[in-house]
Amino acid sequence: MVDMDNRAEVREFLMSRRAKITPQQAGIPEYGNRRVPGLRRGEVASLAGVSIEYYSKLERGGLAGVSASILDAIARALQLDDAERAHLFHLAHAADGTSAGMRPRRRPAKRWVPRPSLQWALDHFTAPAIVRNGRMDLLAVNHLGRGMHAALYDSDPGRPPNFARFTFLHEDSHTFYPHWDEAADICVAILRTEAGRDPHDTLLQDLVGELSTLSADFRWRWGAHDVRTHGAGAKTFHHDVVGDLELFYESVDMISDPGLTLTLYVAEPASPTAHALDLLASWTANQPIEVESGQQST
Template sequence: MDNRSEVREFLSSRRAKLVPRDVGLPDVGQRRVPGLRRGEVAALAGVSVEYYSKLERGALGGVSTSVLDAIARALRLDDAERSHLFNLARAADGTTSMLRPRRRSRSWAPRPSLTWVLDGITGGPALVRNGRMDLLATNPLGRAMHASLYERSPGQVPNFARYTFLDEDSHRFYPDWDTAADTAVAILRTEAGRDPHDALMHDLVGELATRSTDFRRRWSSHDVRLHGAGTKMFHHTAVGDLELAYESLDMVSDPGLTLTLYAAEPASPSAHALALLGSLAATTGHVESGAHQG
């Protein structure tokens, strides 16, 4: 992906989201486009208009940490956006490949010890994915929960983004589809900033942008996000609605991969549905023993 255009579009999109009152400035004069003017951002960051304009044109190479921090404060960037800005600056410097841990190839397979750990998680679904949102491994309950995604995947490795934007079944699986779609794009955008030379990411984004208007619109917003925690809603064909809390963790032993754990509130309808799903998976033999590689 073109780093200069990424920088330009990201900074201009963040600037467009702010109005003078957001940053304590008077709203003076007619504005031709939404958001702050470049001069206002420059003043807030303590740099010249000429210098900030150069940065917003994509020239982030060699910019100091203090200037990046000042711009992040001026644009009111959250933690995910600030990290994205710094990743774009590293890419502009050509240092991304040196700073990022070595990536796993598409042939990654779970180590036996990871398989044992996943199999030991019996109270809720657990899964491993990469930044491109390939579903790489699950515990048995995770496999059962995502049975439709596995069954409908056109390739060996299911991909959450392809499923979300290219398969109508995703609207059934994700009752709050818009939030799921926003999240998927933000994860991909964040990963693209971390590793701008990932050819597989280029291919995935190109495919989705060509085939999905919903994806193109969201991709152009340049929203990013970090792994975190929260609650998601799912609808499973066998057990109905599932409201599950989740925690997502970067895997230090496998750089670039994320472990996500799901759990239902004890004694809730979702907990009973999750227990039923586990029983169905065990009795029907739909899910084999062991962590399943996608």
């Protein structure tokens, strides 16, 4: 199990964000030789309106008790995007010891099963639909979602499917994701975001430890401390039977099941992908596939 030490997480996150901002981007003059890329601590402190001693304390991991206004000032100085700013606040809550109380998680139960009404809703959607948690476990699908992710299910039949394990531990992922590097970056950023939101999730810690041990590609991406929200966009997949799928997706947090995300995929009407989805529907209808949830802890 990987111990996600909060002070180390804070230090590495702030240092990695500081390294990404140049003086030109920050609108300050550049002077002297720089031993490391990005801004100096003193420059961040000045931009945030705090002393260098205070900012240095924060960057050493001392976020406990820091006010929201100071966190906002640091976020502005480092030009954090919405996902990065939220991650900084989650790290601060964890440092205060308040993250457990603020965490909208239901984890007493060991296994999660979709309500019949949720499965009915998924099944009535005519394109692929899936439910996952922040650890990237695939928990529920409709029939077309199951068919679309056949490679994921086949890659590790001994346990519930997990996008991160599939991406980094199975060669088939390089075929399934034609833009594999982008898919890998997104996968790790989602896991890193979840780690900030729920630093006490031992199953996530175990997963990160497993992937860090077995995959150098995962290890260096994890060390980059990149985070992101994953709400909407377009992705390309390759299915062994129907070929390439250019799909748009919409992801929403499930209010009735905190911590879970529902993703709906759709093809542009009358496009080659729309035709491919019709073929995929015919193919899945002839497969001996039982649609099941991953039945994992949420």
